[in-house]
Amino acid sequence: MAARQKILIVDDDNNIAELISLYLTKEMYDTRIAEDGEEALSIFREFDPNLVILDLMLPGKDGYEVCREIRRMKDTPVIMLSAKGETFDKVLGLELGADDYMIKPFDSKELVARVKAVLRRYKTAPTREPEAAKDAKIVEYPHLTVNQTNYSVVYNDQNIDMPPKELELLYFLASHPNQVFTREQLLDHIWGFDYVGDTRTVDVHIKRLREKIKDYGTWSIATVWGIGYKFEVKRS
Numbered sequence: 001m002a003a004r005q006k007i008l009i010v011d012d013d014n015n016i017a018e019l020i021s022l023y024l025t026k027e028m029y030d031t032r033i034a035e036d037g038e039e040a041l042s043i044f045r046e047f048d049p050n051l052v053i054l055d056l057m058l059p060g061k062d063g064y065e066v067c068r069e070i071r072r073m074k075d076t077p078v079i080m081l082s083a084k085g086e087t088f089d090k091v092l093g094l095e096l097g098a099d100d101y102m103i104k105p106f107d108s109k110e111l112v113a114r115v116k117a118v119l120r121r122y123k124t125a126p127t128r129e130p131e132a133a134k135d136a137k138i139v140e141y142p143h144l145t146v147n148q149t150n151y152s153v154v155y156n157d158q159n160i161d162m163p164p165k166e167l168e169l170l171y172f173l174a175s176h177p178n179q180v181f182t183r184e185q186l187l188d189h190i191w192g193f194d195y196v197g198d199t200r201t202v203d204v205h206i207k208r209l210r211e212k213i214k215d216y217g218t219w220s221i222a223t224v225w226g227i228g229y230k231f232e233v234k235r236s
Contacts, residue, residue, distance in 0.1 A: 004030040005119060008049040010040040010066065011081065012058055016104075020053060023108045024115065037061025041069055049076060051119055053111075054098075056082040064096055071097040075163045077118045081106070094204040097163075121165065121191060139174045141219050141233070146171045153213075160212050165190060169205050170213065173221065173231035182228040202229070 007029050011017040014035065021031040032047050034040035036059045044052065052070060056063035067078055077099040094101065099118050102111060137148035145154040148171040153160040162170070169190050173181070181189075183199035191201070206229055210221055222232040 004028055005051070006030045006032070006047060006049040007115065008032050008034065008040065008043055008047055008052045010034045010037075010052065010058065010063070011055040012036060013055075016055075019108065020111065023112055027112055027116075029115075035059075037063070037066045040066050044070060044073070044076075050122075051115060052076060052078045053115070054078050054080050056080060067096045067098055077122050079111075079114060079118060091200060091204065094201060095207065117192075137171065137175075139171060141174065141216070143216055144174075144213065144219070146174050155213055162212065166205055166208055166212075169202075170209055170221075173229065174219075177219075177231050177233040180224045180227055180230045186228065 007024055009017050009020050009024075009031055011020070011033075012035050014033075017033045017035070021033060024031050032043055032049070034043050038060055040052075040054070040058075041061070054063045054066060058066065061069075063080060063082070067080070070076060070078060078097065079100045079102065080098040081102050081104060083104045099121075100114050102114065139146050143156050145152075146167065147153070148168065151162075151164060151167055153162050153167060153170065169186065172186070172189055183202040186202045187199060206221065206223075213221065215221065217234075219231065219233045222230050224230055
């Protein structure tokens, strides 16, 4: 029998944490609870969860800092929880590496659905052996090689660390040069039709890509205002 997937729940409100744990346990997940940031990081290292549900307002280290430290260690998916609903808080959470964001109070069934959706997306992480060369998914441009077969990116002769969804987004755009895609189309192609997030997810991932991959003379990750994005290639 396959091992149960593990979820770390981080919330200083024990009633909420226990309720989340109850719903997830019914779905056959293995759960652990942490009540503050320090405890969360300690359990994270020992428990090695498949996903973290992380409240923002924690005693000591807040959720932003915990997310930042998790990202330094691993690419484990994170769903942030917060009573705050302002756009700034949501965007900041996504920029720090959160994969989804829910505002309290939330529906428990929706949370479970989001957990399943995020874990389903991360099943595509690069744990398999490379396929035969003829089936390799590789795009090459001057100073840039994106290989979706072995999930690697080489930019300016340097290997670039990149989470799976960032790489898949870059590969998809680069493999369709000069073709414009709306945010909704990119969500559908990269995250799947059942993704329950919003189009801001695309903007955040594009921003991360631009921080790692700077535009070159003959190509760039371009914004098409009012529509979406494209991988622009200039013909010589």
